[in-house]
Amino acid sequence: MKLQCCVEVVSHLLPTYGMRGRGKGVRALVSIGKHMDKSSQHSHVYMMVCTAKDRTGNKYKLKDNIEKFFTWFVEEGKATVRLKEPAVDICLSKADANSLKSFLAAARLADRGGDTHSLPLSTLTPVRARDVEQPKKKLAIMSKKDYPLTSSFPHTLEQLQVSYCRLSRVDMRMLSLKALRRLDLSNNHIKKLPATIGDLSCLSELVLHNNHLEAFSEALCLSTLQRTLQVLDLSQNRLQSLPVQFCQLRELVHLKLDNNKLVCLPFHVGRLTKLRFLFAAHNQLTVLPCDFRKLSLENLDLFGNPFVHPNPLDHTMQLTFPLPLQEIASRAVAELRIPYGPHLIPAHLCRDLEVAKLCECGCICINFYIKTAVRMNLHQVSHTVVLVDGMGGTDAPVQRYFCSLSCYSEFLDNSLQRGIR
Structure with a gap:
């Protein structure tokens, strides 16, 4: 049984000398398995902690050797195992909560001397460097030759950029990255977005600049993106309209719609109360929706649209x-x-x-x-306004x-x- 997490081993004696641990663990692979004791020629169950600096690992006997478990924060992936000999606390953190619970249950069974044959015990051997390296949180792929075809994306990714790879669709492997906060698929050939992008429950930034998108689906507008999405870049695509449900994305702060074929903005655009930056230059807008007056922006760009010259009598x-x-x-x-x-x-x-x-x-x-x-006058809804036309106007x-x-x-x-x- 193995657990990837951060580990700090702290002596019980430190408080005696008025000292305390660093409070910061290092990336480690913690295993529970059997090891032959050369002196007694008997095998015992041990916990082994391997780090990048010590890949051979330190072993700690478990049977009748655990003084106490501290599991108040196990749901947050944190727990502490206090050993009798040596007198140390093994502090575990940044672990998967379910995996940590299974690991602690196995350690408890080993401590009590229970039947461990049903447990998936590991062989206590030195680990590979990649098993104890820091989890990768950022990845940028900028050419087709670097795109992974046989290997998976690291599941710990929080930021992923895949550009200039000629993707015609979103790779479904990306949609299993549950920790993903920023997804940049700019400069590809994507024509359609899968509704399952809405299952990325942490996604706050979605960049789709310079693709071949022709629609933004209602399903995405009604997904968990309603609660998380703050930055959306749909610039330089082929969009002609956005669904009415688009304004359900009420956490949006930054919206880029430049260089599309939009003939109108979403009807209820005024419901985007958190929106502060709106860029919709070089579209086919002739008039703005009535709800536009409710916006409160910091920066607005509507340059290059064929706005009509209104006359209330028309x-x-x-x-x-x-x-x-x-x-x-x-x-x-x-x-x-x-x-x-x-x-x-x-x-x-x-x-x-x-x-x-x-x-x-x-x-x-x-x-x-x-x-x-x-x-x-667009200054009624925005602090900074890019000129609407070459004549210096800011009216629309x-x-x-x-x-x-x-x-x-x-x-x-x-x-x-x-x-x-």
Whole structure:
């Protein structure tokens, strides 16, 4: 039985001399196995601790030799085994919690002299250097010839960059790296993202710059990435739109969408309350969503988009008189915040409610409204703004919705009084 962890061996006598251990373990491989005692010609069960400096290891007899186990923090991968002879504490840390529990159970059985034949005892031999080296947390692969085909990625990786390798899909071996915090797959040929990326429960940075992506799936937006993803780089791809559910990624702080084919930003972009950096230059945006006004950014770049020149008198009339019963009922559901779902109402009605529009009067409209666009100075939502065009402007059109003709008329009157074109 073997356990990879950090180990510190501390003498009981240190406190007697007013001293204490360093409190910092070294990477080690700890084994439990049988060893022949040359003096008595009997085999006993020992614990052996091997480190990079001492790969032959130190052996500690276990039978009737464990004074106490300290397991208060075993769920965190920490435990201490106190031996009688020699008088030392073997402090274990940074271990897998389940493996540590099995290891301690085996040590306890050996101490009591129980039947150890059922235990997977190890041969107590010197270890290889790779067994006791520090776990690899960062890996960068920058060419196809360096890409591992037969070997696995180290399971301890927290940062992985695979660039310029001509990948056409995400390697499923990457999706088993549960400790991964940053995944950089920039400068490849990836066309589609697997939904299982959402199973990387620690992932806070995802870089997909310069690939062939044509879509960002709803499944990713509804995965554990909702709680972890802070940096997302989708720049220089082939995206034309993002799903409504995209704004469920509410931990986003840094979002890059430059050099795509986006014709619109997500409808509920204002729900990204933690977003501070937004880059969407060189797309096909003609107008910004109404929700854009709710953002509070530090840096914004919308340069190179074909924004229209808004005129409040130019509008889209999508009203009927009287309103259909379905529209009235949908507005009531939205305004009263009545719970709904596909198990209660048809799925297409759920999708309509997801993109409910807010009128200037505070009322909700669903499929029947008047739509126009007004000019907004982007400094209202961002401290720093990259010029929108080569003329030095920082204004952009933002959509506005009105639930009735009277609301639109009132808006026009107020606009004329303020001298807004």
